[in-house]
Amino acid sequence: MIDNSKNKIATIRQFNRYYTNVLGLLDKHILESELSLSEARVLHEIAATDGCTSKMLIDMLCIDSGYLSRVLDRLEKCGFINKAKSPSDKRAHLLSLTSKGFNKMAALNGHSDKQIQEMISGLSEEETSVLANSMLNIRNTLTHQRPRPEDVTIRHDLRPGDAGCIIAMHARIYRAEYDYCTSFEGYVAQSFCEFLLNYNPERDRLWVAEHLGAPVGCIGVVNHGSRAQLRWFLLSSEYRGIGLGKKLMNMALDFCRQCGYDSVFLDTTSDLPLAISMYTKAGFVKISEKDNNVWREGVTELEFELKL
């Protein structure tokens, strides 16, 4: 782990220098097309930007306005873009790609992809994933992007390591948010031990929500004869409030209905008002409560139930 902020900045600086070289190498193919690097960048930005104008390109690409004007002229003469008077502002033009422009861009991307393919040809599947995920991480971090729920995948195929990751997630989140002690991770481990040793794909299920290859949420259903137990309902804080919790809950309850369980019960604590409100919204009813001071002082354990 890179520990102090000075090291981090140095790491970033070194990466920038390194990646300047990488990009220089990869951009060479553009020079072999009839376009210059700037022209290619402008073309891409026009394609990616809705209602694109010169001003927007100047801001996004930090390009000189005079230079851009000539670049746009050239692109128009080549038949790659259209310039249309903006109806809302007669000074400005709306820029858009022609179909020829789209084809050109596709060709550029194709070349680019071939080069990237070559660059990663010596890497393993695993390494390529690490690479792509790291790049997504950087972009998301620097653009302050909140994760979009459609980028989060949910699966229930119980891969090796799923249980361990979710144990770790529980421990970290409950420590950070509720200051639970070390033994809490032990109890979660215990619960997964039981789950894994008795695992029956027909009656038990664990859903893992993943983003950028890392687990960000989960929910589980555990077989108890005619009753099912809902367990491990948890989301990383950044992934709350975007509908993921509801989605996980619905998946779990649908599975319970499919399996023909009579009812679903769950244990939770008074620490989790947000989860509790989701349970009651889904129709769960509190059926018992008792004190539990093991993980933290003053916690009340609650049991909820939902008749199916």
Added chain:
Amino acid sequence: MIDNSKNKIATIRQFNRYYTNVLGLLDKHILESELSLSEARVLHEIAATDGCTSKMLIDMLCIDSGYLSRVLDRLEKCGFINKAKSPSDKRAHLLSLTSKGFNKMAALNGHSDKQIQEMISGLSEEETSVLANSMLNIRNTLTHQRPRPEDVTIRHDLRPGDAGCIIAMHARIYRAEYDYCTSFEGYVAQSFCEFLLNYNPERDRLWVAEHLGAPVGCIGVVNHGSRAQLRWFLLSSEYRGIGLGKKLMNMALDFCRQCGYDSVFLDTTSDLPLAISMYTKAGFVKISEKDNNVWREGVTELEFELKL
């Protein structure tokens, strides 16, 4: 997770375009110095390269030889670099920085750092770490660097999530290398449950080896009265053979001696000849063996012991 290779390539292409913009922004500060971007890159490369010559710069920076010749002239006239005839090849010059050149480079780095600082000022500690680690990941992956043992940190402060991560690591590695089944992860979880519920920092210890913020190896010592149990001795495959295993083992045994344990025992299986050879090298002796067909067919469980 980015699933297929087409998506990965597209992700990389998008990142490249995105990062071109980032670098363009960050490189602006150089234009405000008396150097051009190329001159600054050349200066850095000379500083970083031992016995640097023009040819090496041409290869590394992909710069035109004629252009480079002039760039070097300018840098020499400014007093930033020295050109000395190479003794081994009278055609070539050895390039090196003058002290003035070093100062200039330090100033450039300072400016660069200030800009980076500004860029990451809106990010949390956590996000900055993700950023820097992702960048290191990219560089290490693309340059095919084997992890250096000195970049791996080993700690034993038992943080929340450590146990879960190590459970996951066990499950993944034993599945990939020995095809152990799902229940194996359950048994590992069970062992950590016991460990965490009885954890006593004076007598129990868990070491986690980390690289780029992720666990890559571990070893543990568990209190059994006058005897200690060695557990969870494991390294990710890429981190084997660089002395890390020995280091972990020594740390664990030193701790056992410090605690005054009489002996150390451990359970392992016939599947792990590499680990077994490390145990015997450390002085462990086999004291029993029995069959165990739970995790995989035909596995023999072995018990080893070391008198301290």
Added chain:
DNA sequence: TAAAATAGTTGACAAAAGCAGATATTAATG
């Protein structure tokens, strides 16, 4: 309604980068 600001264009110019040929030296080949 006049002044200030904005979107974009154009001409003049400077800086950056590339190409081709030249020179000195070294390596390779018969």
Added chain:
DNA sequence: CATTAATATCTGCTTTTGTCAACTATTTTA
């Protein structure tokens, strides 16, 4: 060993890229 091929660098010339400032047309602000 002599000759040829290859290499490292430099120089003159050219093209490409990028910058600056002045200018028009329009919109916003005071």
